[in-house]
Each structure stands twice: as structure tokens, then as C-alpha cells.
Amino acid sequence: MLKVAITGNISSGKSAVKNILDELHYKTLCLDEVTEFLYNNSTALKSKLKNEFNSDNKSEIAKFIFDDNKKLKTLENIIYPFIKDEMFAFFSENNKEKIIFVVAPMLFESGFNKYFDKIIFVSSDVNIRLDRLIKRNNYSKSYALKRINSQFPESEKIKKADYVIENNSDLDTLCKNTIKTIKCLSTLL
Numbered sequence: 001m002l003k004v005a006i007t008g009n010i011s012s013g014k015s016a017v018k019n020i021l022d023e024l025h026y027k028t029l030c031l032d033e034v035t036e037f038l039y040n041n042s043t044a045l046k047s048k049l050k051n052e053f054n055s056d057n058k059s060e061i062a063k064f065i066f067d068d069n070k071k072l073k074t075l076e077n078i079i080y081p082f083i084k085d086e087m088f089a090f091f092s093e094n095n096k097e098k099i100i101f102v103v104a105p106m107l108f109e110s111g112f113n114k115y116f117d118k119i120i121f122v123s124s125d126v127n128i129r130l131d132r133l134i135k136r137n138n139y140s141k142s143y144a145l146k147r148i149n150s151q152f153p154e155s156e157k158i159k160k161a162d163y164v165i166e167n168n169s170d171l172d173t174l175c176k177n178t179i180k181t182i183k184c185l186s187t188l189l
Contacts, residue, residue: 001100004118005103007104009124009154014122015030016167016171017174018101039058084112087102090102120163
């Protein structure tokens with residue numbers, strides 16, 4: 001089984017690539033969705049969050065960790081093992097598949113890149129990502145820029161990726177670029 005991670009910076013189009021893969025009937029998992037599920041359903045996670053942050057509310061925790069790297073690291077140390085368990089369960093459940101995809105926005109930051117055979121980076125110009133982020137999340141321009149600038153630069157992550165899918169155009173072009181990458185991956189099977 002070929003395990004492929006899909007990553008990219010905020011608003012680059014990772015979810016759009018996942019949707020294309022879903023339409024092509026590939027097995028996919030989105031770690032953002034896993035995280036959301038865990039916040040809503042894991043009593044063990046909620047307990048650890050309440051002990052550490054006096055809250056298990058994702059939005060409340062996000063507000064006071066965003067500018068504090070020490071608190072962010074504490075949160076990551078709490079939640080990453082839960083996410084990893086879910087990811088490994090996905091690997092196990094789909095072990096008969098030839099290829100599976102996991103959308104992992106924090107792939108390198110979490111150290112999860114070591115669990116994958118290949119990495120796809122979804123790349124998009126910063127101004128396009130800024131517009132998408134403002135429209136999608138209704139952020140102010142200054143807050144959206146703060147979110148974008150809080151991440152490692154695309155150029156650093158691209159160096160660690162095996163494939164890059166450009167997403168600076170329309171959905172049809174993204175679909176063609178995704179299918180082209182899948183064909184390259186298929187030659188490895």
C-alpha cells in the first residue's frame with residue numbers, strides 16, 4: 001500500500017484536491033476533520049484539554065494559544081497522539097488498497113511526514129490564498145495575513161515534497177493537475 005500525504009499552507013486547495021480524489025473513489029482522510037471529530041467526541045482528549053487549558057472548546061483554546069508558542073506546543077503534545085491513532089486506524093482499515101491519501105495540513109510540523117511513502121504539496125500564490133482565506137473564513141485582511149505568515153514558507157515545504165500540484169487557476173486545471181500527479185504515483189505501484 002502506498003501511503004500519500006497531501007499538504008500545503010492555509011487556503012492552498014488541499015480540500016479541493018481531496019474532493020477530486022473522493023470523486024475518483026480513492027480512500028482519503030482529512031486530519032482537520034479528524035481533529036474536529038476528536039474535539040467533539042473524545043472524552044479522553046476533552047479531559048486532558050480541561051486539565052491543561054481549563055477548557056475543551058477549540059475556539060477558546062485557539063484564541064489564547066495562537067500567539068504563545070509554548071502553549072501551542074503543549075496543545076500539539078496533547079492532541080497529536082490522538083490524531084496519530086486515528087490516522088493509523090485509517091491505514092489499518094484500508095490496508096488492501098493500493099494507494100491511500102491523507103490530507104495533513106501540519107504534516108511537517110507534526111512530524112507525521114515520516115509515516116508516508118510520498119508527499120504531495122498543494123501550492124498557491126500568497127495573494128490567492130489571502131483572498132480565499134478572507135472569503136472562506138470572513139477574516140479581516142490583517143488577521144488573514146497573520147495566519148498565513150505564522151506558517152513555514154511554501155518554498156521550505158516544497159523542498160520536502162515529492163510532487164507539487166499548482167492551484168493558481170480554476171477547478172478544471174486543479175483536477176487535471178491532480179490526475180497528472182495520480183498517474184505519476186500509479187507508476188510506483
